[in-house]
Amino acid sequence: MALLLHDTLAREKRPFGPPDHPIKMYTCGPTVYDRVHIGNLRAFLFYDLLRRSLEWLGYEVRHVMNLTDVDDKTIRGARREGVPLREFTERYTRTFLDDCDALRILRPHVMPRATDAIPEMIALTERLLATGVAYRSDDGSVYFKIAAFPGYGKLSHLEARTLQAGAGGRVAQDEYDKESAHDFALWKAWSEDDGDVAWDAPFGRGRPGWHLECSALAFKHLGEALDVHAGGVDLVFPHHENEIAQSEAASGCTFARFWLHNEHLLVGGQKMSKSLKNFYTLGDLVTLGQATPREVRYALIAAHYRSPSNLAVTYEGEGEARRPVRFDSLVDARGALKRLDAFRRDLRARATSPAAPDGAHERLARARTAFHDAIEDDLNVPRALAALFELVADVNRLGAWDVEFAAAVEAFWDDADRVLGVLAPEADALSPEEQALFERWQAARAAKDWAGADAVKAELTARGVTVQARKDGATWTRG
RNA sequence: GGCGGCAUGGCCAAGUGGUAAGGCAAGGGAUUGCAAAUCCCUGAUUCCCCGGUUCGAAUCCGGGUGCCGCCUCCA
Secondary structure (H helix, E strand, O other): OOOEEEEOOOOEEEEOOOOOOOEEEEEOOOEOOOOOEHHHHHHHHHHHHHHHHHHHOOOOEEEEEOEEOOOHHHHHHHHHHOOOHHHHHHHHHHHHHHHHHHOOOOOOOEOOEHHHHHHHHHHHHHHHHHOOOEEEOOOOOEEEOHHHOOOOOOOOOOOHHHHHHOOOOOOOHHHOOOOOOOOEEEEEEOOHHHOOOOEOOOOOOEEEOHHHHHHHHHHHHHOOOEEEEEEEHHHHHHHHHHHHHHHHHHHOOOOEEEEEEEOOEEEOOEEOOOOOOOOOEHHHHHHHOOOOHHHHHHHHHOOOOOOOEEEOOEEEOOHHHOEEEEOHHHHHHHHHHHHHHHHHHHOOOOOOOOOOOOOHHHHHHHHHHHHHHHHHEOOOHHHHHHHHHHHHHHHHHHOOOOHHHHHHHHHHHHHHHHHHOOOOOOOOOOOHHHHHHHHHHHHHHHOOOHHHHHHHHHHHHHOOEEEEEEOOEEEEEEO
């Protein structure tokens, strides 16, 4: 078995190939104009899964993700607040990184801002002008001529001819400068709305078009031939199609060996939208759903990345008055993680036997293989998680084992977590007061002072600490 | 109109020809001084509907219904 990844261009799973060089991985990052929402976060969690899986399988990976810090939305936001563009985008870059950190998303090796590569974008535009696949319009904008790129449409499987017709004739009035409706802007000539956001270029003062930054940044940091390029399904067209066109027209070689796209997230069975009031950020889920970021991570990675996933919500009320009363998927995540945590926590305590029971190591080996096969099969996390839960049930039925077996299971657990990033419990500790109460509770129990023990336990419960008596001592959990 | 994804037990969710993984919730039981902790057990003769192919289909083909996405800057 070897790693299979579903390639959007080929429309099938293909062998990724041997790890014979550092993997050049590029993913489309956020536009930093607001807090990202959980649908966005599903994409970043997918990139993280991809990167972690590749590394876990022995590949060396160089991961580059751009930050889009110049476009209509960032310019509008900065102008509305009367602050410099960079100040505005830095703010949302920080909130984005905070969310990623909370969700245990590994930082890409390089996270370049679009505005840090203006010279590269200008150079790429000149290159495309020189080869004749781009042209200047009267106002000083530069467009890519899709008719000059024969492969246009190969990723999204849309025919250039069909595209010419447009979607119900939605060719905007202000697009008259373009020779063809689907030609896209490489460079946008300065307009009033851009304020002071503009750069000088040989072909005119203005700012880069959206698609250009990804090609320029990929070229700059990874070279002109990527191993894998990923993004959300909505980016297939036009964004990635345009990236392919401008990149390959310039370089003459295949831009990316693999194109991976994650499906969208539904919330409460509906697409997210502000009008439906089911539009949430990570912070919203933590507050409204009373969930930890780890639980959110679990909920968002528990479905396969290429399946539409539903964050289940139970609502109360109708229409305008509708509000969420329970985030079922987060409740699921909490329960599932509790089971996994308890298993891991008790492995040592239950190592009371001089030897591992018959079949114990075979069950572990089976889980290891199942987990590995699941990840290699297009990053099938649901199957990988199932392998873990099956091991939990298998091992629990064994009753007791030896220290060596406990250590072997722990090693597997830690190894699996290099891919999942969700098994390690959130760092937590009892405060000194809580620790004192916890010890008093145990002492009272030892003295069979049940009334006293219950009183202390009630205090701990009030502080959100659940205690648990065991034959071999006592444990506590928060929440 | 074109292209694509999806429809599996109350909920989430795997499964692309060989007789329905896993999780949550629920019910039962064990354990426990008590226990919201932990453990075990139970649950779809059936995979949106109608046809078809096949020895055999959730899985393939045809038709239908519903949901989601893209068809110019939205993960």
